[in-house]
Each structure stands twice: as C-alpha cells, then as structure tokens.
Amino acid sequence: MSPSPVQNWTHGAVLLDGGRTRFALWAPDARYVSVELADGQSLPMLPQADGWFLIHAHCPAGSRYRYRIDEQLLVPDPASRAQDGDVHGPSLVVDPQAYHWQHPDWRGRPWHEAVIYELHVGLMGGYRAVHQALPGLVELGVSAIELMPLAEFPGPRNWGYDGVLPYAPEASYGSPEELKALIDTAHGLGLAVILDVVYNHFGPDGNYLAHYARRFFRDDLHTPWGAAINFRQRPVREFFIDNALMWLLEYRFDGLRLDAVHAIDSPDFLQELALRVRQAMPEGRQVWLNLENEHNQASLLQQGFDAQWNDDAHNALHVLLTGETEAYYADFAEQPTQQLARCLSQGFAFQGHADRHGRVRGEPSGHLPPSAFVLFLQNHDQIGNRAFGERLNQLAPPQALHAATALLLLSPMIPLLFMGDEVAAQEPFLFFTSHQGPLAEAVREGRRNEFAAFSAFADSQQRQRIPDPNAAATFHASRPQGQSALAAQTRALYRQLLHLRQRQLLPRLPGTCFLQAQVLAEGALSACWRLGDDSLLHIDLNLSAHRVEIEPQAAAELWFEHPPHSQAQRCQGWLPGFSVVVQLQPATSPTATDGERP
Numbered sequence: 001m002s003p004s005p006v007q008n009w010t011h012g013a014v015l016l017d018g019g020r021t022r023f024a025l026w027a028p029d030a031r032y033v034s035v036e037l038a039d040g041q042s043l044p045m046l047p048q049a050d051g052w053f054l055i056h057a058h059c060p061a062g063s064r065y066r067y068r069i070d071e072q073l074l075v076p077d078p079a080s081r082a083q084d085g086d087v088h089g090p091s092l093v094v095d096p097q098a099y100h101w102q103h104p105d106w107r108g109r110p111w112h113e114a115v116i117y118e119l120h121v122g123l124m125g126g127y128r129a130v131h132q133a134l135p136g137l138v139e140l141g142v143s144a145i146e147l148m149p150l151a152e153f154p155g156p157r158n159w160g161y162d163g164v165l166p167y168a169p170e171a172s173y174g175s176p177e178e179l180k181a182l183i184d185t186a187h188g189l190g191l192a193v194i195l196d197v198v199y200n201h202f203g204p205d206g207n208y209l210a211h212y213a214r215r216f217f218r219d220d221l222h223t224p225w226g227a228a229i230n231f232r233q234r235p236v237r238e239f240f241i242d243n244a245l246m247w248l249l250e251y252r253f254d255g256l257r258l259d260a261v262h263a264i265d266s267p268d269f270l271q272e273l274a275l276r277v278r279q280a281m282p283e284g285r286q287v288w289l290n291l292e293n294e295h296n297q298a299s300l301l302q303q304g305f306d307a308q309w310n311d312d313a314h315n316a317l318h319v320l321l322t323g324e325t326e327a328y329y330a331d332f333a334e335q336p337t338q339q340l341a342r343c344l345s346q347g348f349a350f351q352g353h354a355d356r357h358g359r360v361r362g363e364p365s366g367h368l369p370p371s372a373f374v375l376f377l378q379n380h381d382q383i384g385n386r387a388f389g390e391r392l393n394q395l396a397p398p399q400a401l402h403a404a405t406a407l408l409l410l411s412p413m414i415p416l417l418f419m420g421d422e423v424a425a426q427e428p429f430l431f432f433t434s435h436q437g438p439l440a441e442a443v444r445e446g447r448r449n450e451f452a453a454f455s456a457f458a459d460s461q462q463r464q465r466i467p468d469p470n471a472a473a474t475f476h477a478s479r480p481q482g483q484s485a486l487a488a489q490t491r492a493l494y495r496q497l498l499h500l501r502q503r504q505l506l507p508r509l510p511g512t513c514f515l516q517a518q519v520l521a522e523g524a525l526s527a528c529w530r531l532g533d534d535s536l537l538h539i540d541l542n543l544s545a546h547r548v549e550i551e552p553q554a555a556a557e558l559w560f561e562h563p564p565h566s567q568a569q570r571c572q573g574w575l576p577g578f579s580v581v582v583q584l585q586p587a588t589s590p591t592a593t594d595g596e597r598p
Contacts, residue, residue, distance in 0.1 A: 009246065010238040012079025012167060013093050019060035021093050025053045025077070026235040027212040030069050038064035038090060050235070051213070061095035075208040079239065080152070080168045082176055087154050087164050087206030096250050099180040106187035108254045108286030109143060111306045111414070112371050112509040115498060116194065117142040118379055119419040121150065122157065123479050127174035127182045134182075134189055140422060140491065141498025144192040144288075146257060148380060150179070151198065154205040155434025157475045159380065160196070161259065162203030162433060166243050176251075183252055192254035194288060195247050199240045200263035201225035205439055223263040231266035240269075241276050248277065248287055255288030257309075262294040274304025290374060296348045296362030301372045307414055310373040312349035314382060316340035317404055320523050320543045321396035326454055331355045337519050344411070344527040344539075345517035347373050370412035370512055370529060377401075377408055379418050380429065387451050387466045389428030389478065391420065393486070399578035400543045402493060402562050406580040407541050409497040410505060410560060412512045412529050420480030422494040423487040430467050432475040440470045497560065504559060504584070508533050524548040524575065534587035545577040556583035 008014060014022045023035050023043075028051025035043040035055060045053035045067075059065065064084050066074050076083065080091035117137055124130050130145070137145065151163025156172040163170075169179050183193045201223055202209070209216045210227075216236055217227040230236055247253045261270060274289055281287050291300060291308045301308060315332045316339040319325060325333035332339055332349075339349040347365030354360050365372075376382075378392050393401060408415050420427070435443050448466045451457040457466070467474045482491075511532030518526045523544030529537045540550050552573050560582040575581065 009079070009242045010235070011242060012077050012081065013059070013065070013091070015061055015093055015095050016056070019058055020056055021059040021063070023055050023057065023059075023065070023077075025067055026051055026239075027053055027067075027069065029214055030212040032070050033212075034068045034071075035059075036066050036068050036074065042068070051215075052235075059093050061093050061098065063093040064090040065093065066090050069212045073208070073211055075211070076165065076206075078165065078209055079242075080165045083152050083165065083168050083171050085171065087152050091165075091168070094176060099177045099184075101180075101252070102184050103187040106252070107284050108288075109190075109192050110286060110510075111288055113143050113506060114192070114288065114414045115141060115143045115409075115501070116146050116374070116414065116416040117144070117419065118146045118148065118196075118416060120148045120159070120380070120478075121170070121173045123419070123475075126172075127178040131178075131182045131185055134186055134191060138189050138191060140495050141502060142191070142417070144194055144254070145186065146194040146196060146416070149196045149198050149259070152206075153203055155436070157432050157434040157472070158203075159384065159431065159433075161198055162205070163198055164203045164206040166197070166199075166240070167246060180251055187252070192286075192288070194255040194257055194290070195251075195253045196257045196259060197244065197247070198259045199243075200229065200260050202229075205435060218265075221265055225263075228263070228265055231264065231269040237269055237272065241273050244273060244277055245280055249280065254286065255290065255306075257290040257292065259292055260294075261291050261300075267297070267300070270300060270305075271303050278304055294361070296350055296365070298347065298351070298363040298365040298368060298372075301365075301368055307372050307374050309379070309416075310343060310348070310375055310413065313340065313343035313373070313375055313413075314377065314379075316343060316349060317377060317407075317543075318382070318392075321392065321400055321404060324395075337522055337525055341517035341519050341525045341527070343373075344525070345514050347514070366514055370514060371414055371509065373413045374416050375408055375411060375413040376416040376418070377404055378421065379416060383418065383429040384431050387454070387457060389430040389467075391425060391428065393424045393490075394426070397545075397578055398486075399563060403541055403543060403578055403580035405493065406497060406560055406562055406582060407539055409494070409501055410537075410582050411527070411539060412505070412509060412531070412537065415501075417494075420482065422491050423480065423482030424484055424490040425480035425482055425487075426484045427480050428478060429480075430474050430478045431469050432478060433469045434472075434475075435470055444468050444470060500559060505531075505537070508535060508537075520550060520575070521546070521548045526550055531584075536585040538581075538583045538585065540575050540581045540583075542575045542577055542579050547574050547576045549573050550575045550581075553583050553585055556585045558583055 033045045033053040043057050045055045048054050068074050077091040081094035082092040084090045084092050149160030150169045152165035152168040153162045186193050215233050218230045221228040289305045316336045319329050319332045319336040342349045348362050350362035351364045447469050448463040457463045508531040513530050515528040515530050524542040526540045562580050
C-alpha cells in the first residue's frame with residue numbers, strides 16, 4: 001500500500017521526520033508570534049521576510065497547539081489540519097500518512113461518466129454513516145458523491161458555508177482518518193468523491209485572520225458575507241491553492257466544486273488554481289473541477305474547469321414545474337420555455353442577455369459540450385433557501401416531475417441529485433446553524449428578513465413562523481427518511497433511468513454536441529443532441545397539462561416514455577400533457593447524418 005504523498009505546504013504545521021514539526025504563520029501585522037503547546041511550552045517563532053513567522057520544533061503527531069499574537073491574542077492555526085474541539089480551541093499536528101490506503105491504484109473516472117449525488121455529511125450521521133450508505137448509491141446508479149463543505153465551522157450544526165478553518169475537516173463528523181476511509185471505500189466501489197469548497201469568504205465566528213493579517217482581505221471590495229478575500233497577495237493565493245491540492249493529493253478527493261466564484265474578483269486566481277491542480281496530478285489521474293458562477297463565464301470552462309452548475313436550466317424548469325416567479329425566478333417568469341430551450345441547445349440561458357434589472361450577464365456557451373453543464377432539479381441552495389425548505393415533489397404535479405426527472409437523467413448534461421430526491425423525501429431541507437449569543441439572534445432575524453420581499457411573508461408576524469436556524473429541531477427535521485408511500489416507486493424510476501443512462505447513453509457521450517431545441521408550446525419543447533457516434537438523441541418534453549403536436553422521428557429507437565402511451569399516439573404526432581419521450585435515431589439513418597455539426 002503506497003503512502004499518501006507528503007507535500008511541503010506553505011501554511012500551517014507540517015510534520016517532519018523524527019517527530020519534528022515545521023510551523024509557519026503569515027502574520028504581517030504581528031510584531032511577535034509564539035507557538036503555545038498544551039504542556040505549557042511557549043516557542044518563539046522567528047520572523048521572516050514578507051510577514052512570515054517560522055519555527056521547527058519537536059512536536060509529534062497529536063500535539064495540541066495554538067499561536068499567541070503579540071503576547072496577547074491566542075488563536076488556532078488558520079491552516080489547522082484538525083481541531084481538538086471547536087474552531088476556538090487548540091489545533092492538532094496531523095500525520096498525513098497515518099491512514100493506510102486500501103485502493104492506492106484508483107485513478108478516478110472520466111468526467112462524462114459522472115452522475116453526482118450531493119449530500120450533507122452531518123445529516124447522514126457523519127463520515128462513518130455516509131460510508132455505510134455507499135453500496136445503496138452504487139446500486140441506484142450513482143457514480144460520484146459530492147460532500148457539502150467540511151471546513152471546520154462553529155458548533156456541531158451548519159450547512160458548511162460558515163467554515164473558518166479550510167484545512168480542518170469538521171470534527172463533529174469524525175476524524176481525518178475516518179474521512180479518508182470513506183473516500184477509500186468509495187473508490188473500492190467505483191465511486192468518485194467530490195468536495196464542495198468555499199474560497200470566497202470565511203464564516204462570521206472563529207476567523208481571527210483580520211487581527212494579524214489585515215492584507216488577507218480587501219478594504220475596497222465587499223461580498224454579501226463581508227470583506228472580499230485579497231487574492232492579489234501571494235500568501236493568500238497559496239493558502240487556497242495549497243488547500244485545493246491537500247484535498248486532492250492527501251485525501252484523494254476526485255474533484256472540487258468551487259462555491260460562488262462570482263464573489264472572487266480575481267479571475268486569474270481561478271485560472272492559476274486550475275493550472276496548478278492539473279500540473280500536480282500524477283499521469284492518468286482523473287480530477288474534476290466544477291464551478292458555481294452567476295456570471296456564466298463560459299470562458300473559464302475552457303481554462304481548466306470541467307463544468308458549471310447550470311442554475312439557468314434549474315430556474316426555468318422550476319418556473320415551469322411550480323409556476324413560482326418571485327425573487328430570482330422573476331428572470332424566468334416571461335419566457336421560461338424559450339429559456340429552457342436555450343439551455344438545452346446552447347448551455348446557458350443568459351449569454352449576454354439582460355436580467356430583470358437591466359444588467360447584462362453571461363457569455364456565449366453553445367460551442368461547449370453538454371458535459372460542461374451540471375443539470376439538477378434541486379440542490380442544497382434551491383431547497384434550503386426556501387422559507388420552509390419544501391422539496392420539489394411537494395410543489396409540482398407528480399407526472400410533470402417524473403417527466404422532468406427523465407430529462408435530468410437522460411440528457412447529455414451531467415446530472416446532479418440532492419439527497420432524498422431518489423425517495424421523494426417528504427422532510428424539508430432547512431437552513432441550519434448552531435451559532436450562539438448575539439450572532440445567533442442576528443442570523444435568525446437576518447434569515448427571516450430575507451423573505452420580506454415575498455408576498456407570503458410581507459407581514460413580520462408571518463416571518464416569525466420561519467424555523468429558527470439555530471434550533472436543534474431545525475437540523476433534525478431536515479434528515480430525509482425515505483419512508484413515504486412514494487419512496488419505493490420513485491427509487492425504482494431513478495434506478496431505471498440511471499441504468500438506462502449507463503447502458504445506452506454513456507458509451508455514446510464522448511464527442512457529444514448541442515444541436516437544437518424547438519419550443520412546441522408553452523411548457524413543451526423538443527430537444528436534440530448529436531452523440532459521439534453520430535446518432536441523434538431526441539427528448540420531447542411536455543410539462544404542461546395539454547397535449548401538443550410533435551414531429552414523429554422516423555426509424556427512432558424508443559428508450560423511455562412517461563407515462564406509457566401507445567405507438568399510434570406517437571406516430572400520429574401527439575405528446576400528452578405531463579409527459580416525456582426519449583428516443584435515439586441511429587447514425588445509419590439517413591436523417592441522422594444529414595446536416596452539419598454546429
């Protein structure tokens with residue numbers, strides 16, 4: 001069994017030979033820094049150029065330590081590899097080679113094979129509980145799991161986007177070795193593992209960087225979460241690039257999903273990160289890099305990144321399925337079918353188009369392959385950012401949702417499921433934290449005030465009904481049980497579609513390109529893609545209650561239809577309400593080879 005690679009990380013505590021550890025802290029505003037050990041020792045760090053402090057000391061794995069700034073402030077290591085308790089407590093020296101890998105030869109999977117299952121480790125019960133759920137996900141047809149952020153956050157309950165120690169896996173979920181065992185077991189089952197990372201902000205509790213490294217942040221630029229991170233500083237860039245490399249090389253994650261990169265005002269940092277990641281990977285290693293990016297910068301998807309979460313397609317589908325048009329759905333209120341058609345034929349809906357505020361957003365994306373876009377019907381944001389966390393199966397007509405599910409799982413885009421989708425979970429996914437004191441009150445009121453613009457919550461008394469994010473009951477109510485009457489039926493549908501994708505679509509996906517999508521009527525469209533073997537994939541989708549006329553596909557092989565209807569209906573050119581038909585036109589058909597690729 002090969003050991004984990006040892007890297008000379010720029011920041012933090014790096015275990016050396018003989019029980020020695022190198023401690024490095026970038027503290028340009030500090031005059032004096034020491035390492036304070038649990039046994040009472042105080043080790044003065046030596047000042048270096050450009051604000052660095054450094055020391056080599058005898059500190060074996062498991063040693064507890066903190067930094068003391070200017071003989072006053074006692075802080076955890078911002079690059080802590082593990083915490084002894086919560087974010088304000090001591091950091092731990094970690095041995096990266098303590099875990100012995102059972103599947104050291106795993107090299108990952110090609111991106112086009114990805115079927116992603118997003119999950120929250122805490123709601124599933126920690127790393128060990130996720131470990132136990134893996135065989136069932138493989139049987140379902142999932143090929144990758146995506147873990148919501150693990151960076152150490154304050155308290156035991158959080159979505160993960162309030163993390164303040166990006167190098168330390170959340171201690172309440174288990175140990176670093178248990179996380180590695182989870183990834184190792186997944187690899188043995190053929191599952192890739194993606195981690196959601198947050199490089200655009202730190203959480204509000206437990207981040208001490210501004211006390212001794214003000215240059216870590218910008219005074220002239222703010223995000224919704226506070227001062228923007230200052231990627232113009234080289235130590236700041238290295239902090240996050242090393243973090244990405246740590247997860248990929250030391251923990252052997254198969255990919256990263258970068259949260260809200262539109263809040264990173266340094267596109268060249270993203271390009272550098274992607275380049276450094278690609279250069280660091282051993283030959284033959286498959287690593288996936290995905291983005292969440294409201295700016296729809298298609299150019300980044302040709303600069304080292306594999307794909308972007310396609311919020312545009314989700315928003316159009318949500319409006320068509322539910323009729324909701326408030327808040328960010330307002331941009332899709334007038335022409336949701338046309339916008340969905342643009343997504344299915346070109347990638348993004350907004351490609352330089354103006355939103356409802358007149359702001360131009362996005363870049364042309366039709367030249368990219370469909371696999372550059374991650375498609376989903378819901379995810380943690382789209383459920384959890386609702387006041388009561390309702391899931392789509394509680395908001396949309398069942399037959400329409402089944403039809404949309406077929407589009408999700410059989411289109412050439414990369415499908416993403418959220419935990420509980422596959423069993424029509426009735427439990428909500430609510431926004432939860434475990435903040436204390438004034439911060440808890442601020443988060444509670446801030447959460448409720450977010451919905452003041454919604455007609456259902458215009459009155460302040462109505463907003464008081466919104467669950468308190470800090471209440472333990474809010475967290476426990478969000479655990480999907482999968483015990484509804486629809487659970488078995490929904491799981492069977494997902495399994496059928498995913499196994500069809502694996503058998504029929506997967507071998508044809510490399511080389512796939514967009515062709516066209518035609519609006520048939522409001523809520524109905526017909527989309528077509530040219531697959532890698534020159535066959536044509538047709539999906540006719542009707543999310544309205546009315547039947548619509550479609551053009552029959554000559555010599556096409558029927559892959560899937562819901563609900564089942566007679567061949568005579570298809571031949572007569574009618575698509576019933578709330579239905580979908582998926583067909584393949586082989587390359588040998590004269591019609592399939594006519595015309596040119598876009």
